[in-house]
Amino acid sequence: MRKFSFETRSIHDGQSPDQITGAVNVPIYQTSTYAQKELGKTYQGYEYSRSENPTRKALEECIASLEGAKYALAFSSGMAAIANILYLLSSSDHVIVSDDVYGGTYRLFSKIFTKFKLEFDFIDISSLESIKAALKRNTKMIWVESPTNPMLKLVDLELISKLAKEFNLISVVDNTFMSPYFQNPLEWGIDIAVHSTTKYLGGHSDIIGGALAAASNSIYEILKFHQKSIGAIPSPFDCFLVLRGIKTLALRMKEHQKNALKIAEFLEKHPEVSRVYYPGLSTHPQYILACRQMKGFGGMISFELREGISAVKNLFKNIKIFTLAESLGGVESLICHPASMTHASLPEDRRLSLGITDGLVRISVGIENIEDLLWDLEQALEKNRIIQKLG
Numbered sequence: 001m002r003k004f005s006f007e008t009r010s011i012h013d014g015q016s017p018d019q020i021t022g023a024v025n026v027p028i029y030q031t032s033t034y035a036q037k038e039l040g041k042t043y044q045g046y047e048y049s050r051s052e053n054p055t056r057k058a059l060e061e062c063i064a065s066l067e068g069a070k071y072a073l074a075f076s077s078g079m080a081a082i083a084n085i086l087y088l089l090s091s092s093d094h095v096i097v098s099d100d101v102y103g104g105t106y107r108l109f110s111k112i113f114t115k116f117k118l119e120f121d122f123i124d125i126s127s128l129e130s131i132k133a134a135l136k137r138n139t140k141m142i143w144v145e146s147p148t149n150p151m152l153k154l155v156d157l158e159l160i161s162k163l164a165k166e167f168n169l170i171s172v173v174d175n176t177f178m179s180p181y182f183q184n185p186l187e188w189g190i191d192i193a194v195h196s197t198t199k200y201l202g203g204h205s206d207i208i209g210g211a212l213a214a215a216s217n218s219i220y221e222i223l224k225f226h227q228k229s230i231g232a233i234p235s236p237f238d239c240f241l242v243l244r245g246i247k248t249l250a251l252r253m254k255e256h257q258k259n260a261l262k263i264a265e266f267l268e269k270h271p272e273v274s275r276v277y278y279p280g281l282s283t284h285p286q287y288i289l290a291c292r293q294m295k296g297f298g299g300m301i302s303f304e305l306r307e308g309i310s311a312v313k314n315l316f317k318n319i320k321i322f323t324l325a326e327s328l329g330g331v332e333s334l335i336c337h338p339a340s341m342t343h344a345s346l347p348e349d350r351r352l353s354l355g356i357t358d359g360l361v362r363i364s365v366g367i368e369n370i371e372d373l374l375w376d377l378e379q380a381l382e383k384n385r386i387i388q389k390l391g
């Protein structure tokens, strides 16, 4: 049998026409419970929607297929998916975490799971030596993001998975920034890939959701047990919306990337901009790794304005198409200020040591017309230059 391409799988996997009505799209099974034919005999194995629901199952099968996994599970948010994975651990276990993980992940680990005597070391994951130095007898998990937010640093996933196997750790990659279209961590031997489906998978900034894909049956069985026991499941309607988003994931990701590359190149040449962080630029320090490990470079760019916070404020005031907002991965372009928005909860010295200066701006490049987006950035940065000159 032919192995179908990503585009075909994203539209069909888990989503064959409804057996009874022939409905082409998976219905929204808005039900909490399921009739049983007789005692102990269900129709198709469904008993109660916290455990299983057909709309959710379709989404889970589709995500598993796109991540090249046997199994996937859907959750009510990215954070819920992340928390469910942490319950694989027991108190006194130790986790190595990359030092610039998503702020919500940092908060969950450092403020909540430490109460249950889990230990975390947030370290610079870029060198194997620093990871090895952080290993302890009780280290059970390694948690990374690649590329990171907002500095777009990469981690060599193959190295991480080899190290995890050598030291018997569970390896987890938060794959939200790349989506399964541009990166499949399980291909590199990683145990679990996790997503905020709120972002690219949903793709329209209209739901909060999460998912994970697991390589091994034993890990999946435990996580499925967590999913129904903890209960942070997505609604059937939200599952429907994510499934609907996924149908155009390939199309969208290609456009996000095409636009992002042009914008990154534009910003790199702009006199108001001192640095651009985008893994698709050949000037990115890990460009070679990006080409090897990812199938594309995504739609996230960070850049630094030479004149710092005053220039940032002017840019936000004058920009027309980009919306000032947190989040990412939707069809619309968003712009944000990591230092005061997504990363405001970090202590200042930590924030600065990660490179998140007051002049740093992050954009999630949408799929609007590229000429319009370039015009917008150009005109807003130009106003800035005039203001600086007058000032």
Ligand SMILES: *Cc1c(COP(=O)(O)O)cnc(C)c1O
Binding pocket: 077, 078, 079, 080, 102, 104, 105, 145, 149, 174, 176, 177, 195, 196, 197, 198, 199, 208, 209, 210
């Ligand atoms: C948004 C995000 C999360 C959290 O997901 P929610 O859906 O907001 O709970 C986790 N990791 C990354 C990289 C994210 O961007």
